[in-house]
Amino acid sequence: MSTPAPRTAASIPVSRFGHLVHAMKNVMTLREPADANLHYYFRVNRELGGQDRAFIADNIYAALRRKRLLEHLIGPDATPRQLALATLMKLQGINARELEPLLQEGEAEWLKQLKAIPTSDLPLAVQADFPDWLMEKMRAFMSDADILTLARGMQQPAPLDLRVNSMLDKRDDVLHTLVKNDGIAAEPTPYSPLGLRLKEKPALNKNPLFIKGKIEVQDEGSQLIGYLLAPQRREMVVDFCAGAGGKTLLLGMLMQNQGRVYAFDVSEKRLNNLKPRLKRSGLSNLHPQLIANENDLKIKRLAGKIDRVLVDAPCSGLGTLRRNPDLKWRQTPEGIAELTQKQAAILLAASRLLKSGGRLVYATCSFLPEENQQIVEAFLAQHPEYKLLDAGDILAAHNIPLNTGKYLQLLPHLNATDGFFAAVMEKS
Ligand SMILES: C[S@@+](CC[C@H](N)C(=O)[O-])C[C@H]1O[C@@H](n2cnc3c(N)ncnc32)[C@H](O)[C@@H]1O
Numbered sequence: 164m165s166t167p168a169p170r171t172a173a174s175i176p177v178s179r180f181g182h183l184v185h186a187m188k189n190v191m192t193l194r195e196p197a198d199a200n201l202h203y204y205f206r207v208n209r210e211l212g213g214q215d216r217a218f219i220a221d222n223i224y225a226a227l228r229r230k231r232l233l234e235h236l237i238g239p240d241a242t243p244r245q246l247a248l249a250t251l252m253k254l255q256g257i258n259a260r261e262l263e264p265l266l267q268e269g270e271a272e273w274l275k276q277l278k279a280i281p282t283s284d285l286p287l288a289v290q291a292d293f294p295d296w297l298m299e300k301m302r303a304f305m306s307d308a309d310i311l312t313l314a315r316g317m318q319q320p321a322p323l324d325l326r327v328n329s330m331l332d333k334r335d336d337v338l339h340t341l342v343k344n345d346g347i348a349a350e351p352t353p354y355s356p357l358g359l360r361l362k363e364k365p366a367l368n369k370n371p372l373f374i375k376g377k378i379e380v381q382d383e384g385s386q387l388i389g390y391l392l393a394p395q396r397r398e399m400v401v402d403f404c405a406g407a408g409g410k411t412l413l414l415g416m417l418m419q420n421q422g423r424v425y426a427f428d429v430s431e432k433r434l435n436n437l438k439p440r441l442k443r444s445g446l447s448n449l450h451p452q453l454i455a456n457e458n459d460l461k462i463k464r465l466a467g468k469i470d471r472v473l474v475d476a477p478c479s480g481l482g483t484l485r486r487n488p489d490l491k492w493r494q495t496p497e498g499i500a501e502l503t504q505k506q507a508a509i510l511l512a513a514s515r516l517l518k519s520g521g522r523l524v525y526a527t528c529s530f531l532p533e534e535n536q537q538i539v540e541a542f543l544a545q546h547p548e549y550k551l552l553d554a555g556d557i558l559a560a561h562n563i564p565l566n567t568g569k570y571l572q573l574l575p576h577l578n579a580t581d582g583f584f585a586a587v588m589e590k591s
């Protein structure tokens with residue numbers, strides 16, 4: 164029999180902690196997205212079990228959410244090991260005595276000093292845990308108190324939202340199966356008629372509901388964007404930036420597998436990820452097409468022929484900080500300036516597809532006006548043939564009780580969704 168790994172009083176095996184330090188070292192380089200980095204780490208370290216992975220991922224994400232606080236406490240040259248220990252003690256509330264079996268010489272004293280550092284009266288940027296450039300951008304349109312409230316919402320882990328495929332089952336029946344058969348705590352989402360919110364994050368990829376295409380993982384905010392486009396059964400629809408098809412699948416389902424949805428994207432990899440989802444969904448009205456850029460000939464051929472176009476534009480992703488906290492450290496003002504140019508170019512190219520009377524929805528998962536209102540307002544100023552429709556009215560017509568004004572604007576602390584923006588326009 165092999166000797167069991169040494170355990171701490173808090174049941175953190177030394178080897179599990181060692182992996183946390185290693186993974187922390189890799190992720191904190193911020194050279195690639197944290198989820199891709201962790202995915203790779205877990206693939207290489209196959210011996211790690213479910214609990215090890217959950218422990219490593221939880222603590223890495225906690226550290227990314229509060230990286231600025233940790234560096235404020237430890238100093239700018241914090242080592243991965245110090246970050247891991249400080250995360251466990253300061254962010255996860257594990258007391259120093261419980262950590263003792265993991266500690267090397269001098270670390271007990273270091274943790275004691277760390278614990279004594281007061282965390283009241285911290286500078287706003289440290290409390291918000293945002294980089295300076297983002298604070299500066301936000302201060303241009305928000306009060307300090309509002310920045311802090313928004314930031315605290317973004318520091319919480321996100322729940323897991325599902326969308327029920329209403330072509331294959333009813334939301335109530337899926338909920339019943341999840342709760343009664345699978346013992347998964349879930350409830351209907353407050354706004355989307357197709358959404359379910361799970362309390363925990365169980366692995367679903369082997370669940371029969373998932374395998375049969377009855378559920379897809381999709382944030383409730385993302386589901387609402389489908390209701391803003393509101394495609395009708397026999398229409399021609401374009402999802403201009405379809406990615407792996409989160410919204411395309413919803414559109415095809417809302418059209419009851421009739422009509423035609425073109426799913427365009429410049430990323431072959433993302434479109435390939437749509438394929439297994441499409442197969443599970445049972446839909447046959449979706450047509451993925453790789454394009455070289457927004458002016459591709461495939462798009463030009465459809466000019467003036469499309470009833471509804473969704474532009475789910477490439478954006479900073481700052482609205483998804485609950486899930487991707489590394490984005491606030493990986494994004495730059497220059498990167499955002501580049502994105503805004505792309506967003507304007509894509510919106511313009513996408514608008515050329517529409518018939519008169521057609522509907523254009525521009526959406527992002529960002530809360531920055533420069534990626535949102537400013538793009539839409541500049542477009543409307545140049546294109547008087549488009550008028551803005553009221554997003555609240557459109558949702559109300561679908562019995563969705565959510566009115567954030569003419570634009571749809573969602574934030575975690577207000578709506579329990581990711582941060583989303585959407586504008587609905589109609590071509591006269
Ligand atoms: C926000 S993501 C889309 C997410 C997707 N709609 C979903 O719901 O899962 C933006 C997408 O825009 C794509 N993209 C970037 N530049 C583009 C362009 N010029 N034309 C079309 N798509 C583009 C990216 O590859 C990315 O998949």
